[in-house]
Amino acid sequence: MAGNAAVIAALQNALAAEHAAVYGYGVAGALLSGADLVNAKADWNTHQLARDNLEAMLTRLGATPVASSPAYDLPFAVSTPAAARRLAAELENGVTRAYLAMVAVSNPNLRFFAAKAMQTAANRATAWSGSTVAFPGMPS
Amino acid sequence: MLAASPTALPLFLALSACKGPAVLDAPPTVSHQTHVLLHAVTAELNLIWIYNKAIAAYSGLEPHLRPLRAEHEAHLAQLRVHIIEPQGKHVPETVTAKPAIGATQAAALTQLRDAEQAAIKMLMSRLGGASPSLAQLYASIAASEATHVSVLSARIGG
Numbered sequence: 001m002a003g004n005a006a007v008i009a010a011l012q013n014a015l016a017a018e019h020a021a022v023y024g025y026g027v028a029g030a031l032l033s034g035a036d037l038v039n040a041k042a043d044w045n046t047h048q049l050a051r052d053n054l055e056a057m058l059t060r061l062g063a064t065p066v067a068s069s070p071a072y073d074l075p076f077a078v079s080t081p082a083a084a085r086r087l088a089a090e091l092e093n094g095v096t097r098a099y100l101a102m103v104a105v106s107n108p109n110l111r112f113f114a115a116k117a118m119q120t121a122a123n124r125a126t127a128w129s130g131s132t133v134a135f136p137g138m139p140s
Numbered sequence: 141m142l143a144a145s146p147t148a149l150p151l152f153l154a155l156s157a158c159k160g161p162a163v164l165d166a167p168p169t170v171s172h173q174t175h176v177l178l179h180a181v182t183a184e185l186n187l188i189w190i191y192n193k194a195i196a197a198y199s200g201l202e203p204h205l206r207p208l209r210a211e212h213e214a215h216l217a218q219l220r221v222h223i224i225e226p227q228g229k230h231v232p233e234t235v236t237a238k239p240a241i242g243a244t245q246a247a248a249l250t251q252l253r254d255a256e257q258a259a260i261k262m263l264m265s266r267l268g269g270a271s272p273s274l275a276q277l278y279a280s281i282a283a284s285e286a287t288h289v290s291v292l293s294a295r296i297g298g
Contacts, residue, residue, distance in 0.1 A: 112267055
């Protein structure tokens with residue numbers, strides 16, 4: 001039961017990060033254009049799918065998926081395309097951190113799932129920021 | 141109570157003979173966790189070696205490859221931090237694979253990308269049996285290496 005509780009907590013944490021990403025991409029997308037807007041829309045869709053998937057996983061475990069907040073505090077003022085790109089990278093870093101926490105659960109399938117999710121999120125963060133980091137998801 | 145007794149010494153020797161001196165025991169076997177860590181260290185050393193050779197062969201690639209190599213050096217350092225050197229076993233310091241570097245820049249980049257992908261596969265296969273903290277380290281390194289694959293792929297395509 002304790003293991004199940006840890007799994008549910010990790011899934012809820014990741015779901016909260018996905019909710020924040022969906023909201024954040026809505027903010028960022030409003031300031032982007034051209035290829036950046038196309039990419040932001042694609043990433044927004046990806047996070048919506050991830051959110052739906054996590055909600056389904058939680059429901060299967062008998063848990064009530066955490067709901068999204070009506071609004072989120074942005075980490076900094078977002079009023080230019082450059083700030084929007086930085087926000088997108090920061091959203092992906094937040095998602096990467098959430099999935100890194102999930103890697104700590106004992107279920108090997110969930111570990112693998114979370115590690116794969118980290119890779120895609122880290123790649124999106126790199127695409128937005130233009131640079132790589134040695135330890136995605138870890139405190140810097 | 142502590143005075144010598146004519147029966148104490150034979151008793152001590154008899155007990156010693158039963159258990160045997162610990163210093164003559166065989167070295168403890170390396171745990172699975174440590175074995176995997178040592179393997180990961182070797183994998184990072186091999187990757188860094190390929191980066192070094194690619195940079196030496198194609199100096200034009202250095203600005204692009206140097207940051208990725210630096211991240212592998214950080215991976216290596218962090219993996220080593222987690223190893224308590226087992227008795228009779230030393231943390232690897234030398235590479236175990238020294239492949240020839242691709243004959244063109246594109247071939248070298250492809251070689252690096254393939255090596256990164258192999259390293260990711262290895263790390264992902266070790267997640268299940270690792271402690272939570274090591275699993276997180278492996279997952280984070282694999283995520284870093286996944287970004288390297290993308291960077292290298294973009295350069296190959298460009």
